Amino acid sequence: MLMNGILVLAALGALGACFGLGSFSSLAFLWQLPLLFAGLWLGLVLLAFLFLVLWCLPISLDQPVEADSKADRRVLYLYEELALTLLQVKIHTTGLEKLPQEGRFLLVCNHLSLLDPLILHIYTKKSQLAFISKRENDQLFIVNKLMHKTLCQPINRENDREALKTILKCVDILEQDKASIAVFPEGYTSRTGHLQPFRNGVFKIAQRAKVPIVVCTLRGTAPIFRNAAHLRRTHVYLDLLEVLPASQLKGPTKDIGDYVFAAMAQNLGDPMPDTDHS
Structure with missing residues (x-):
């Protein structure tokens, strides 16, 4: 799910950038589009992992946990799926x-x-x-x-x-x-x-x-x-x-x-x- 969102955002961003640069008026889009897509995809993946780091910062291993955290479990599942997709x-x-x-x-x-x-x-x-x-x-x-x-x-x-x-x-x-x-x-x-x-x-x-x-x-x-x-x-x-x-x-x-x-x-x-x- 997370990877699908990253792919969609990278594709939309690359298309938007190409339209803004006027790349589709020439053959330049043939190399600009995939290059922009790859750059945006990599940037979004890095942002996703930065978000994970920030999400986990407040968590203390010294504080006992007596109940399963639904929010943390959802985040865990999202990033596990992302990791397996990347691999x-x-x-x-x-x-x-x-x-x-x-x-x-x-x-x-x-x-x-x-x-x-x-x-x-x-x-x-x-x-x-x-x-x-x-x-x-x-x-x-x-x-x-x-x-x-x-x-x-x-x-x-x-x-x-x-x-x-x-x-x-x-x-x-x-x-x-x-x-x-x-x-x-x-x-x-x-x-x-x-x-x-x-x-x-x-x-x-x-x-x-x-x-x-x-x-x-x-x-x-x-x-x-x-x-x-x-x-x-x-x-x-x-x-x-x-x-x-x-x-x-x-x-x-x-x-x-x-x-x-x-x-x-x-x-x-x-x-x-x-x-x-x-």
Whole structure:
């Protein structure tokens, strides 16, 4: 949506400038029109990002957020769509009709790229996803502030006690109907592109909050930046595999993790590991 507005304004501005310069009375418009359009497009993109910086300036990471900010979430969605458009990402989806239209849920997905949350956000807008994110993301310029305002929860992956506090906070967010929770159960971005062992403790969130688990996979996000640098389009595939009802989420979290891991691995074409991934 934001990119469409930028394109329209750049086109109108270029046409207006050409009329004002009298370029259409000669062949000069053949080079002036595209040059003006490109300049105006670049200027408007830069202005858009300047607006984002100014929007985020008043946001304090030290001030607790107890409710999802609709305004900040709308801004986040607009700029996520702009970023993916600039990076020439084409997204193909299957199974989104299974996404719960009412009530909260825990969404789990494999993790290949820093851009994975953007894609999941765009296709689950009504669900108000709040991501569990590594603490290091709190240092990301601008992004950290929008994450903070949309109830994203930092997790200490190296401290089980601190991680449990994050899990309990996510349970509270679900029970209070503030947002749905999204998490990458691998805990880290896969360096090999293959599914990595799960940290099954995240499934306690769904068990304690008594919400369903939405199982998704992503393919193709790893080379987005590399392809964009070479002006190549990237095709990304988002598959919603199934929704596990809350009533079926009983027993050890390892059993849930094993089931979800197998479903993802089958979809991704990954071999099942011989070792325990509890």
